Amino acid sequence: MQLFKRLFPDFKVQKISVNAGFSCPNRDGTIGHGGCIYCDNTSFTPGYCLCGDSIAEQIKKGKQFFARKYPEMKYLVYFQSFTSTHTDSLDTLRSIYREAMGSPDVVGLVIGTRPDTLTPKVVDLLREINATHPVIVEIGAETSFDKTLQLINRGHTWRDVESATALCHSRGLHCGLHLIAGLPGETQEMILETVRRACHLPIDTIKLHQLQIVRGTELHRRHEAGELEVTPFELNEYLNLCADITETVAVESAGRIEIERYTSQAPPDKVIAPKWGLKNYQFTDRLRRLISTRTLNPNQP
Numbered sequence: 001m002q003l004f005k006r007l008f009p010d011f012k013v014q015k016i017s018v019n020a021g022f023s024c025p026n027r028d029g030t031i032g033h034g035g036c037i038y039c040d041n042t043s044f045t046p047g048y049c050l051c052g053d054s055i056a057e058q059i060k061k062g063k064q065f066f067a068r069k070y071p072e073m074k075y076l077v078y079f080q081s082f083t084s085t086h087t088d089s090l091d092t093l094r095s096i097y098r099e100a101m102g103s104p105d106v107v108g109l110v111i112g113t114r115p116d117t118l119t120p121k122v123v124d125l126l127r128e129i130n131a132t133h134p135v136i137v138e139i140g141a142e143t144s145f146d147k148t149l150q151l152i153n154r155g156h157t158w159r160d161v162e163s164a165t166a167l168c169h170s171r172g173l174h175c176g177l178h179l180i181a182g183l184p185g186e187t188q189e190m191i192l193e194t195v196r197r198a199c200h201l202p203i204d205t206i207k208l209h210q211l212q213i214v215r216g217t218e219l220h221r222r223h224e225a226g227e228l229e230v231t232p233f234e235l236n237e238y239l240n241l242c243a244d245i246t247e248t249v250a251v252e253s254a255g256r257i258e259i260e261r262y263t264s265q266a267p268p269d270k271v272i273a274p275k276w277g278l279k280n281y282q283f284t285d286r287l288r289r290l291i292s293t294r295t296l297n298p299n300q301p
């Protein structure tokens with residue numbers, strides 16, 4: 001059963017993204033400058049988060065947007081932008097989360113972060129919150145290959161991912177892993193190997209997306225300059241890979257891990273490649289059809 005349905009069996013939940021003004025240790029000099037080479041944080045931040053409103057105000061605006069269609073809906077506050085466990089102090093972090101939890105109809109938090117900022121003290125704070133408001137920690141791992149992590153300037157290792165997931169699990173938190181398919185220098189076999197390794201971690205979900213070359217990023221600059229070879233996925237190639245990944249996760253995790261997402265779409269005017277012209281739900285429909293065809297004709301290539 002899907003994680004959200006398991007956690008909230010009695011009502012529908014919707015994520016509301018908020019921008020709490022977090023920074024990123026890989027940009028502000030704590031561990032590095034410049035950030036991951038593909039990162040353009042504005043490309044995954046909804047418009048209503050960019051205005052400098054308080055967290056409570058952003059939640060209110062997000063709710064107004066969704067409540068028209070589903071008045072009974074409950075909400076998970078999604079700290080998606082930058083690194084949502086990275087602050088100057090634990091008290092600051094606590095007050096940010098408390099402001100979100102204090103808004104009406106908020107039933108849980110989703111915390112997007114890096115593995116190297118999940119210290120025991122931070123994880124203990126999340127455990128405290130989890131006692132009343134389920135917490136799902138989304139950890140950006142991207143790949144299990146340290147060579148690639150270095151190339152894309154992530155500033156952490158796969159060992160950090162293993163430690164962070166183990167720590168979150170030991171405190172009873174729900175954990176999702178974020179992966180990117182198509183990073184420079186990685187073959188499809190390497191991507192599947194990362195998925196296999198992820199399946200042996202104590203996680204509940206995997207969130208995957210294709211590498212996008214986003215305008216203005218370091219990846220874009222290096223790609224244009226011919227300094228880095230990046231081959232964006234063709235649609236059918238990525239569909240087939242996602243079908244392989246789905247089968248791998250089902251087998252390796254024995255059905256324990258759910259794939260929450262396969263694609264991500266930065267705003268069209270920002271994406272250099274790939275440009276498939278498909279909405280996420282259209283991709284998922286085509287993937288479902290492909291998987292059912294494979295099940296019916298298992299010997300087809």
Ligand code: SF4
Nearest residue numbers: 024026035036039082
């Ligand atoms: S992708 Fe995340 S960790 Fe990397 S620079 Fe952007 S915000 Fe920081």
